Amino acid sequence: MAEFATWIAVDWGTSNLRAWGMSADGAVISSANSDKGMGKLAPAEFPAVLTEVAAELSPAPGTVDVLICGMAGARQGWLEAPYLDAPADLRDLAAHAVRPAMENAALSVAILPGICQRQGGEDVMRGEETQLLGLASLAPDYAGLVCMPGTHSKWARLDGTRIENFTTAMTGEMFDLLKTHSVLRHSLTGPLDGPDRAEGFRAGAADGLDRPDNLLGRLFGVRAAALLSDRQPDWSAGYLSGLLIGTEIAAKRKQIGAASVPLIGSPALCALYWQVLDMSGASGHPVDATEIVLAGLKAARQHLA
Amino acid sequence: MAEFATWIAVDWGTSNLRAWGMSADGAVISSANSDKGMGKLAPAEFPAVLTEVAAELSPAPGTVDVLICGMAGARQGWLEAPYLDAPADLRDLAAHAVRPAMENAALSVAILPGICQRQGGEDVMRGEETQLLGLASLAPDYAGLVCMPGTHSKWARLDGTRIENFTTAMTGEMFDLLKTHSVLRHSLTGPLDGPDRAEGFRAGAADGLDRPDNLLGRLFGVRAAALLSDRQPDWSAGYLSGLLIGTEIAAKRKQIGAASVPLIGSPALCALYWQVLDMSGASGHPVDATEIVLAGLKAARQHLA
Numbered sequence: 001m002a003e004f005a006t007w008i009a010v011d012w013g014t015s016n017l018r019a020w021g022m023s024a025d026g027a028v029i030s031s032a033n034s035d036k037g038m039g040k041l042a043p044a045e046f047p048a049v050l051t052e053v054a055a056e057l058s059p060a061p062g063t064v065d066v067l068i069c070g071m072a073g074a075r076q077g078w079l080e081a082p083y084l085d086a087p088a089d090l091r092d093l094a095a096h097a098v099r100p101a102m103e104n105a106a107l108s109v110a111i112l113p114g115i116c117q118r119q120g121g122e123d124v125m126r127g128e129e130t131q132l133l134g135l136a137s138l139a140p141d142y143a144g145l146v147c148m149p150g151t152h153s154k155w156a157r158l159d160g161t162r163i164e165n166f167t168t169a170m171t172g173e174m175f176d177l178l179k180t181h182s183v184l185r186h187s188l189t190g191p192l193d194g195p196d197r198a199e200g201f202r203a204g205a206a207d208g209l210d211r212p213d214n215l216l217g218r219l220f221g222v223r224a225a226a227l228l229s230d231r232q233p234d235w236s237a238g239y240l241s242g243l244l245i246g247t248e249i250a251a252k253r254k255q256i257g258a259a260s261v262p263l264i265g266s267p268a269l270c271a272l273y274w275q276v277l278d279m280s281g282a283s284g285h286p287v288d289a290t291e292i293v294l295a296g297l298k299a300a301r302q303h304l305a
Numbered sequence: 306m307a308e309f310a311t312w313i314a315v316d317w318g319t320s321n322l323r324a325w326g327m328s329a330d331g332a333v334i335s336s337a338n339s340d341k342g343m344g345k346l347a348p349a350e351f352p353a354v355l356t357e358v359a360a361e362l363s364p365a366p367g368t369v370d371v372l373i374c375g376m377a378g379a380r381q382g383w384l385e386a387p388y389l390d391a392p393a394d395l396r397d398l399a400a401h402a403v404r405p406a407m408e409n410a411a412l413s414v415a416i417l418p419g420i421c422q423r424q425g426g427e428d429v430m431r432g433e434e435t436q437l438l439g440l441a442s443l444a445p446d447y448a449g450l451v452c453m454p455g456t457h458s459k460w461a462r463l464d465g466t467r468i469e470n471f472t473t474a475m476t477g478e479m480f481d482l483l484k485t486h487s488v489l490r491h492s493l494t495g496p497l498d499g500p501d502r503a504e505g506f507r508a509g510a511a512d513g514l515d516r517p518d519n520l521l522g523r524l525f526g527v528r529a530a531a532l533l534s535d536r537q538p539d540w541s542a543g544y545l546s547g548l549l550i551g552t553e554i555a556a557k558r559k560q561i562g563a564a565s566v567p568l569i570g571s572p573a574l575c576a577l578y579w580q581v582l583d584m585s586g587a588s589g590h591p592v593d594a595t596e597i598v599l600a601g602l603k604a605a606r607q608h609l610a
Contacts, residue, residue, distance in 0.1 A: 075532075083533075121522075122529040152488070152525060168525035170487070177482050182475070183457075212518035214556045216549065217426075220457060220473035224427040227380075228388075244521070251519045 003029050004060035008107075009297040010050070012072035013127060014039040017049075018290075021057030026298050032056040038071035038078075046078035051104050059106065066109045067297050067304065069130035073098065073111040083116035083124060090133035090161045094303035112300055115163060123168050127293075128154045131264055134296030135287065136161040145256055147284065149245075149265040149273050151176075155252055169248045172269075175241055184219065184240065187226035190233035200231070200238025205276045208246020215247045245276050256282045264289050308334045309365035313412075314602040315355070317377035318432060319344040322354075323595075326362030331603050337361040343376040343383070351383035356409050364411065371414045372602050372609065374435035378403065378416040388421035388429060395438040395466045399608035417605055420468060428473050432598075433459045436569055439601030440592065441466040450561055452589065454550075454570040454578045456481075460557055474553045477574075480546055489524065489545065492531035495538035505536070505543025510581045513551020520552045550581050561587045569594050 005021025015037040021030035036049045050066065073081030079100040084092060097110040114126030128148050135146060140160060148154040151173050156166035179188045207218055222240050225231040231239075249256075261277060261284040263270040270286040277284040310326025320342040326335035341354045355371065378386030384405040389397060402415040419431030433453050440451060445465055453459040456478050461471035484493045512523055527545050530536040536544075554561075566582060566589040568575040575591040582589040 116529070116533055118533055122526050122533050124529050124532055155522075167522045168529075169521040170524045171521050173487055174521065174524075177486055181482055181486050182478055211556075213552070214517075215520055216474040216476050216479065216553050217460075217472045217556055219475045219479075221427050224421070224429050224473075227429055228421055228423055228427050247518070248521050251516075251522055 003058070005029055005057050005064065006060050007065040007067065007301065008054055008057055008059065009294060010053075010066060010068040010070075010072075011127065011130075011293050011297075012068050012070040012077075013037055014071045017053065017070075017072075019053045019057060020294060021059065022298075028294065030057040038074060038076070041078075043078055046072065046100070047102050047104065050107065050109065054107055063106055063108050065301070065304075066107050067097075067112070067301050068109065069112045069293070069297060069300070070127035073113060074126055079111060081111045081113035083114050084129075086115050086117045086166060087162060087164050088115060090129060090136060090163060091299070091303050093129060093133060094300045095305060097300075097304065110304060115166070117165060120165055121167060123166055125154055125156075125166060125168070128156070129163070130296035130300060131289070131292045132156055132158060132163060132296070133161065133299050134292040134294065135262060135264070137295050137299040138292070139262075142262070144259045144261070145252065146262050146264065147273060149263065149269045153248060157255070169251075171244045171248045175244055178219065178240060179237070184222045184236070187223050187231070187236045188233055188240070192233050192237040194232065194234030196232060196235035197238035200235035201242035201272070201275075202238075202279075204239035204242025204244075205246035205279055206242075208243045208248075209250045209253075209276070209280050212247045212250035215243070218243055241272065242276070245272055246279075249273070249276050249280055249282075253280055253282070256280075258282075260285050262287045264292055308363070310334055310362050310369065311365050312370040312372065312606065313359055313362055313364065314599060315358075315371060315373040315375075315377075316432065316435075316598050316602075317373050317375040317382075318342055319376045322358065322375075322377075324358045324362060325599060326364065327603075333599065335362040343379060343381070346383075348383055351377065351405070352407050352409065355407075355412065355414070359412055368411055368413050370606070370609075371412050372402075372417070372606050373414065374417045374598070374602060374605070375432035378418060379431055384416060386416045386418035388419050389434075391420050391422045391471060392467060392469050393420060395434060395441060395468060396604070396608050398434060398438060399605045400610060402605075402609065415609060420471070422470060425470060426472060428471055430459055430461075430471060430473070433461070434468070435601035435605060436594070436597045437461055437463055437468060437601070438466065438604050439597040439599065440567060440569070442600050442604040443597070444567075447567070449564045449566070450557065451567050451569065452578060454568065454574045458553060462560070472557075474556075476549045476553045480549055483524065483545060484542070489527045489541070492528050492536070492541045493538055493545070497538055497542040499537065499539030501537060501540035502543035505540035506547035506577070506580075507543075507584075509544035509547025509549075510551035510584055511547075513548045513553075514555045514581070514585050517552045517555035520548070523548055546577065547581070550577055551584075554578070554581050554585055554587075558585055558587070561585075563587075565590050567592045569597055
């Protein structure tokens with residue numbers, strides 16, 4: 001007999017959403033993806049998209065709870081879930097969830113809030129806080145920095161379920177901007193994944209770690225190296241990526257300390273951060289991002305009113 | 306009786322060109338501008354554009370010399386003038402000028418080379434080297450850094466007519482990229498020159514000077530400040546501009562020392578750099594960019610074969 005999902009876990013980001021049908025004991029029994037991210041939807045369109053996705057997940061008869069994290073709770077999303085202020089206990093996320101109206105009585109929806117920081121560098125996150133709660137529930141004794149590489153990398157200081165502070169580094173977006181729109185695009189057009197990418201990456205990471213204050217003064221070197229040393233696009237892409245990640249990690253070097261930094265993100269990107277942490281004399285270890293977000297949604301559900 | 310131009314000085318950049326009709330004793334007797342910059346022209350189109358511009362400058366009968374600096378000598382320009390290697394004596398620029406063919410026998414054309422740096426950070430310049438020669442000819446005893454703010458700011462170490470080394474900082478381009486294409490554009494849409502721009506600029510410059518290694522981690526603060534503190538586009542534009550210029554200047558702080566840094570560029574931009582140099586405990590003084598480029602072309606002409 002096929003099992004029914006007694007509740008549904010959703011990570012609803014800007015570009016797409018991922019949903020899982022969950023059993024009562026917290027096992028994943030079904031999953032679905034959609035490219036209907038927050039950025040593509042008006043508020044009134046969210047219920048129909050959710051109903052459509054939920055239908056794929058073998059929901060149990062009657063009413064099924066849906067717990068959502070991510071950009072669906074942004075001001076431009078479905079229904080704003082106002083930020084919780086850091087420092088905060090991540091177990092409090094559930095108590096600040098908002099409940100959008102649904103005509104479809106079969107779904108009872110809650111959207112978790114993001115977290116903001118008003119002192120010591122204004123900053124915001126939406127989605128990552130649930131991953132951090134997941135990490136805290138899988139590794140309850142962990143205290144230290146957590147790195148979440150991506151378009152906007154997040155670095156958070158965690159102490160159990162408490163988030164002390166965090167920073168966003170626009171590293172991934174900066175790479176895309178420079179590759180697509182800047183004068184460096186002339187050196188970054190062509191096959192970017194060639195054999196020299198790894199060497200370029202190491203050279204860029206070394207330069208970033210060495211002089212993180214000099215990022216603005218190093219970027220143009222990508223263009224100069226193509227003109228003067230005939231560097232090819234694969235080397236240039238590696239160099240730029242390494243320079244940006246090296247700069248990002250050097251800025252955190254003092255705070256990282258001796259513990260191994262948990263890395264939550266795509267495996268390919270986490271491997272690059274791991275490599276640069278290693279070059280900097282620190283260490284890191286990748287954590288499965290899907291496992292983490294599910295653990296976070298499960299933990300939040302336990303504290304839901 | 307109207308005076309004739311005995312030679313023509315040209316600054317031919319990527320976006321436009323400026324030309325001056327010069328008397329034998331080095332006075333400007335006429336000037337002309339065109340938006341036919343190097344970036345818009347195929348090599349074969351340069352002679353006709355120059356002939357057209359020269360006709361506006363009251364050229365003397367017979368053959369008139371034309372001396373050109375800037376991107377016209379790039380590989381993608383009219384005729385490549387291969388880079389001189391730094392360290393170099395700027396008086397040697399003239400000896401490395403190239404002479405493109407002209408069907409119009411009334412113009413005898415020479416294009417000055419740019420300068421490249423192969424050791425200690427690969428870098429290139431085209432056009433700024435002539436301005437530096439101009440500075441050296443107006444202030445022959447100056448030894449120290451020179452700052453040329455712009456889309457790609459150049460910082461050069463000069464000792465008389467000798468250029469020791471230089472760096473390009475992509476500060477101006479970075480501001481445009483972030484304003485136009487990044488997530489920060491949401492906070493930078495609207496009137497950018499409002500009353501809060503100056504306050505935002507000071508706050509950004511202070512942050513950049515304080516932690517130049519943390520640029521990637523501060524940029525997103527522009528977005529967060531709009532979300533959390535309702536900062537308006539004028540404040541945000543000022544903050545971003547200040548953060549970038551503060552970061553750029555902090556990276557040079559040790560090299561700047563106690564002397565006042567000559568600033569060559571647009572008056573508005575030079576005033577911002579001057580302000581941040583002042584905040585950093587250093588000092589600067591703007592130098593007229595047109596006067597400087599003319600002085601450079603005049604000095605180069607003295608060494609022309």
